[in-house]
Amino acid sequence: MPAHPKPPTGLDGAGLLVVDKSGGVTSHDVVSACRKALKTRRIGHAGTLDPMATGVLVLGVERATKMLGLLSLTTKEYTATVRLGAATTTDDAEGDTVSTADASAVTDSGIDEAVAALTGKISQVPSSVSAIKVDGKRAHALVREGEDVVLEPRTVTVSRFDVLQRRRGSDVIDLDVHVECTSGTYVRALARDLGAALGVGGHLTALRRTRVGPFTLEHARTLDEVRDDPHVSLDIDAAARTAFPHRTVTSDEAESLSQGRWLDPIGMSGIYAALDEDGHTIALVQERGKRASTVMVVRPATLRP
Template sequence: MSAHRPPSSGLHGAGLLIVDKDGGMTSHDVVARCRKILHTRKVGHAGTLDPMATGVLVLGVERATKLLGLLSLTTKAYSATIRLGQATATDDAEGEVLSTADASGVTDADVAAVVATLTGDILQVPTRVSAIKVDGQRAHKLVRAGEDFELEARPVTVERFDVTASRRHDSFVDLDVEVECSSGTYVRALARDLGAALGVGGHLTALRRTRVGPFTLEHARTLEQLAENPAVSLDIDQACRTAFAHRPISAEEAESISQGRWLDPVGIPGTYAAIAPDGSTIALLQEKGRRASSVMVVRPATLRGL
């Protein structure tokens, strides 16, 4: 750390890190690696990604960790492979095989008909190895402990569920699919329900997240690439401009909001970024009544210029 840089500012190196996660790692594993690579403890993640899954994982670094809870990450996109003909305890390839059936008689038309019923606004029973809490305990922990429990169906939205390729071998059918869905949707559960409706069972053999909110694989780097160039994907100003609507403010307004005061509303819904004349983000604001108040001051007066 440079001697001239105050270690407590949180602005130097602050931003969002979009990682292209490798399979076999937990989200916590990724955070731990990034802390070592970036030489800071101030790294957190927005949501999780299953160990078997690869793809987009959003992390906050330094002061940008405070952004994570404000990001709108309600839509997600995945590329996945579903195997028809086998059901597993975890709805993916890592679980114990519960049943095997001959899926060779399943036609493309059969698949399309069921996929249509799993598209749109649906009720979905989450996978049993999810992080959903049951009586205060994570469902996946209860499964490992051999506990018997039921999860209630939840409303989710599957905006897109397209079969892009189909491969048949032995008694199995492997389907490559593209899914765009709301937060809280389990692609593993889609695989399970598709196989169950077809009477042959199904599970997920591959899962790659290609987008979370506005963040895509184009923003992402692998941990190996990060190690070669230890820096965030988007600095805190780029992150705010990417994730939120903007409101240009004057230098006087910037000074006011940096000191915790509020501005007059201008009719922008939701959370938005207040951008100073120099292009820096001063705060994230929300409008209520006659006030546009900060939900996060990105650059409080005590940190301006650091």
């Protein structure tokens, strides 16, 4: 009599897929294409990129989708091009031009001073075409419906805002910049505010995300590469080791965690991965008081063979 096939565990093919998104497609387009390539519906993203932007987009596949909300993706890194001399409705090149000014008189020292003022902990008004919700609707959707949207300022940290190259045209200046910032920072708002501070307007003409948390372009593959060789960038164990601190647990402790029970704390802060002696991730754990409790059981006892 033939043996019954084992039920799927959600661990086969599970992990994080880091995509190098191309310009002109939405993040949802990327998710859809990856679902087709990997032949699964269980794919989600850990934050979107604007259609114009390129670079690092982190996706969770199969059981790793449960990991996405726990990832510490609080820092991001970008390269971008800021054009001084024109402001747009979207603060980037996809919007309509609302004002122009001759930027030829703007000095390098003036640019440096304005950039310095936008570095560190700053108050920033997000772009009106951001994905922030206003009364239950995305701000960009309200703008498309013809509504005027002014979002509340928020405190963000720009740890690095470096001008790498300056190119002067007849009446515009293009600045290639490198930005490191906290999550929630809008680079196009930096371009807008830089241009406003210099009195000539500014917007982004290019944006490339080079890092999200610990995930960089070195982990990333293009959509064509994913289609040609469909697999995750990091399996669920490698993803946990890359994204979280980790501790090795005994076989008895692994069994307890697999059943959702807690362990004694060892003084580790934040969420960390508990690995068995073979390096497999059993659970993501967080210590509170006298307990190290599971926040996600990666390998529940019910799913193990």
